[in-house]
Amino acid sequence: EVQLVESGGVVVQPGGSLRLSCVASGFTFSDYTMHWVRQAPGKGLQWVSLITWNGGVIKYADSVKGRFTISRDNGKNSLYLQMNSLRTEDTAFYYCTKDTSNAFDVWGQGTLATVSS
């Protein structure tokens, strides 16, 4: 079964840091571009970042550029999102998603990161 499982979402204070992880199974992780997409509670979807299969291309939304870092470890079938200088507006469910021909065809269940004092 093709699956993505996120973890790492906790409550953190503004200005703090958090590292999210996503473990893939059921497909050849190293063949695919991967993305992070977030959704504030009760709100819409926002694209956050992408990383190509070998890390050769990395992109970020302007709202997180300079604060978030995406990375991957193909040997561990894992995707990461290092989040620094967190703001209250970063509170959201964070989903990792698999990219097949520029369509997001597999999604994890999400992990909730809450930034609050």
Added chain:
Amino acid sequence: DIVLTQTPLSSPVTLGQPASISCRSSQSLVHSDGNTYLSWLQQRPGQPPRLLIYQISNRFSGVPDRFSGSGAGTDFTLKISRVEVEDVGVYYCMQATHFPHSFGQGTRLEI
């Protein structure tokens, strides 16, 4: 940045009747490779999003054939031929032609 505008934002529907959602882009979504990377996703209550349609009109694996997509350039439509109870949720269009990738605001389908 590309802005995707969905209409309506809320759509009360009757079971067995058709439904239609429009997605308009602020710029053409035709990629330099000739493809148009416009997708439709469904998000049921309490669930992550699910891919329904990719590249305007291609149904993803396992998606019922009552869902169909159409359009070109900047104007796109998702149609449900006969709404069923399991179709309740929020529908998003998404473009992956340009960076940053972006989503429409979402359309809530209510029975």
